[in-house]
Amino acid sequence: MSDTDLQLKVWKDLAISKQIMMDAAAKTLKLDKEYTQEQLQQALDEALKRSADADAAISKAREDADNAIAETKQELADTQKALNELKTELAETQAQVEKLEQQLENSRADADRQLKQLKAALAEKERALKAINTTLSDTPENVVKKMKTLKKQKMDEADARKKAEQALNTVRKEKKQLEQELKELKELQESQEKSGDEEAA
16 A cells, blocks of 8 residues: 555544544534534534633632631530530539528527527527526515516516517528529529530530
8 A cells, every 4th residue: 555545544534533523522422423613613612611710610619618717626626615614603602602501500500599699599589587486585676676677587588589680680681681592593504504515515
């Protein structure tokens, strides 16, 4: 086979291959069978543009996803920090509740002790009054002395009862205040525990 024949065969094969590739491209691009070179070129350009746009969209989506992941990680770190702070506050609140419970218990014990002391003092005065009534005679002078003594004893007794009532009122007021503070702290603790559970969920 001569060089000319070989060259013709090569060019023929190339032309056929080119035509096959163009037909395949036209079919892929959904062109009519009777397409022109310009139509094929235009369709290829549009396909390349769509491909470039798709690549840009994918790149933008990846960038947005990376930003969203970074924001989510930051939010997670902030949430963890807030949770740790809440746990610390909860521990401090629990310590305050325990301290107030102890103070309330001490106040009750003090109130009971003061009440016993006042009752003992009142009983002692009643015994003294009875002893005075027994030992005093009924002479006018003794009657006057007895009446003065009785009057003083009654005044002392009234003062003692008044002081006892004031002490009891003070203790009751302090007890009520401590119980209210304890109730508020327990409600705060329950609210914080509930808030911590919701954030953890």
